[in-house]
Amino acid sequence: MARAGDGQADSLFDAAGEEAARAAAPLAVRMRPSSLDGVIGQRHLTGPGTPFRKLVDHDAAMSVVLWGPPGTGKTTLAHVVSEVTRRRFTELSAVTAGVKDVRAAIDAARRDLGLTGTQTVLFIDEVHRFNKAQQDALLPAVENRWVSFIGATTENPFFSVVGPLLSRSLLLTLQPLSDDDIREVISRALADERGLGGSVTLAAGAADHLVLLAGGDARRALTYLESAALGQPAGAEIGLAALERAVDRAAVRYDRGGDQHYDVISAFIKSIRGSDADAALHYLARMIEAGEDPRFIARRLIVHASEDIGLADPTALQAAVAAAHAVEFVGLPEARINLAQATIHLSLAPKSNAVIKAITAAAADVRAGLTGPVPSHLRDSHYPGASRLGHGRGYSYPHDQEEGIVAQQYAPDALTGREYYQPSRHGAEARYAERAERIRAILGRAPRPGVPPDPGEAGER
Numbered sequence: 111m112a113r114a115g116d117g118q119a120d121s122l123f124d125a126a127g128e129e130a131a132r133a134a135a136p137l138a139v140r141m142r143p144s145s146l147d148g149v150i151g152q153r154h155l156t157g158p159g160t161p162f163r164k165l166v167d168h169d170a171a172m173s174v175v176l177w178g179p180p181g182t183g184k185t186t187l188a189h190v191v192s193e194v195t196r197r198r199f200t201e202l203s204a205v206t207a208g209v210k211d212v213r214a215a216i217d218a219a220r221r222d223l224g225l226t227g228t229q230t231v232l233f234i235d236e237v238h239r240f241n242k243a244q245q246d247a248l249l250p251a252v253e254n255r256w257v258s259f260i261g262a263t264t265e266n267p268f269f270s271v272v273g274p275l276l277s278r279s280l281l282l283t284l285q286p287l288s289d290d291d292i293r294e295v296i297s298r299a300l301a302d303e304r305g306l307g308g309s310v311t312l313a314a315g316a317a318d319h320l321v322l323l324a325g326g327d328a329r330r331a332l333t334y335l336e337s338a339a340l341g342q343p344a345g346a347e348i349g350l351a352a353l354e355r356a357v358d359r360a361a362v363r364y365d366r367g368g369d370q371h372y373d374v375i376s377a378f379i380k381s382i383r384g385s386d387a388d389a390a391l392h393y394l395a396r397m398i399e400a401g402e403d404p405r406f407i408a409r410r411l412i413v414h415a416s417e418d419i420g421l422a423d424p425t426a427l428q429a430a431v432a433a434a435h436a437v438e439f440v441g442l443p444e445a446r447i448n449l450a451q452a453t454i455h456l457s458l459a460p461k462s463n464a465v466i467k468a469i470t471a472a473a474a475d476v477r478a479g480l481t482g483p484v485p486s487h488l489r490d491s492h493y494p495g496a497s498r499l500g501h502g503r504g505y506s507y508p509h510d511q512e513e514g515i516v517a518q519q520y521a522p523d524a525l526t527g528r529e530y531y532q533p534s535r536h537g538a539e540a541r542y543a544e545r546a547e548r549i550r551a552i553l554g555r556a557p558r559p560g561v562p563p564d565p566g567e568a569g570e571r
Contacts, residue, residue: 137336138329140304141295142186144193150298150328151291152183155282162187162282169195171229171255175237175271176262178284179441181327184262188233197229197258198222204239209247216251223256230257237261238270245272252278266439286326293321295328299335310339315350322401323357325442375410383418387457394453398446408434411452419456420465422537429455460537468530475525482522515552 143149146156146166155162165172172191176184192199200215219230232251234240251257252275259279267276287295299305300312312320312335320338324331338348338356348356378393397407408430415430429452436448486503508516519526529550533543 136333137299137305138332141299141302141332142189144190146190146194149183149186149190150294151287152187152284155187155284161280165280166191166194171258173252173259173279174261175267175276175279175281176260176284177267177281178264179286179326180264181324181329181331182284182287183328184284185233185235188231188260188262191258191260192231195229195231195258197231199231199233200257201233201235204234204236204244207234207244209244212244212247216248216256219251219257232257232259234259234261236263238263238265238267242272245275249274249278264441269439287324287328288326289321292324292326292328292331293317295331296320296335299332306335306339309344310342311345311347312353313347313349316348316353319350319353325401375406378407379410379414379418382414382453382457383461385457385461387454390453390457391450394446394449398442398449404437404442404445404449405434407449408437408452411449411456415456417466418461418463419459420462420539421542422462422534422539423459424538426456426459460539462534462536462539464531464533464539467532471530475528480524480528482524484522485519513552515549517552517554520553 146163149156154160157163162174164170165174176187178184188201189199191197198219200219202211202215215230215232219232222228222230232248234248237245248259252259261271261275261279263270267281271279296312296317300310301308316338320331320334323334334353334357338353340356342348342352374393374396378390378397381389381393394407398404411430412427412434415427419426433445433448433452437445440448505518508514521528531546533539533546535543
């Protein structure tokens, strides 16, 4: 028989247990806000009048897929929804859960809804890791609103989430946190009683390094901060050396807005142009470790693939674009492998700057006024009255010829004989050079005396 006061004792015991659990939780967990206004960053999702804010403010049933890089607030937003709407929070990880776990969570949510009216937020982390059968198991609960479903993914949901589930969900895209956002996350954790409560401070150099290490990931910033604060006496200031020891990451001298940014990317491109894959990989690693935006690196690879390789290896542009897509779909740290693959490919590829020289020479002629009217036989002849103007008259259709090439004038009169594309004999471009010569012979084009205007310094040398 229960004794008087047992219920009160159990409540006190439970409260003490919850308090102990909160104290033992990681800093990133302790610092989760309890309202949308407390969320740092993602104001395009949490600001007044936004669709997500309306769902939360009106306590509406919801099905949401949150897509964004790690540490941008996907789990935090799910917790905030549960807190604000007072719904039971159930979390499953797609890494470890199966269909049985999903169905058990849904059954428990239905029971609570039927017996007590309590609604449930079912949060599925890494939902892209669920196979089709596992994702299909969520559909009845989403369709009948037995749960408020929130799925989190770091991968493009159009490729990784089944259509029926995606069509029933509001897709929200989260952005990497800015440097200012990360600074606010750190400052709040240093001062807030839920965090470090002012027990330590962070030197300016250490704070800058921590922001770079975070790379827009709030969870990473708080994890590193907690590691650096561990064992520090009250009132201690954490300097750069202490932070480096705590996270085992040396500070890379690199200012994303200053000389290092331009010097390192310049050395990176020039190493690829010089076919030194090892040096290029060094500069790539240096940028990634310093927190450089991987999209910036990917853009430079795409430009370089045409500027310094071009048709000497046509697959170089494909490799660079594929790496850029990988950066968007996968994100760091994994995308560093894709960037490295593209870097090696471009470094080892045969080189040619014929493409940039060609477009630069063509543009120089246009700027110099060498344009002239389009030849009459090439003009559009599809609109009424075009035939009366003689447009299209005399045009020969290349596909009617055996070789698919017709000897007729294509350039304006002022540019007849100009040859902008001067292919190298490097790699695959040797084949293009031979074909260009054969085509020009068929077209009957004898170059005018002289050469096209010197394009000068084409691109960065």
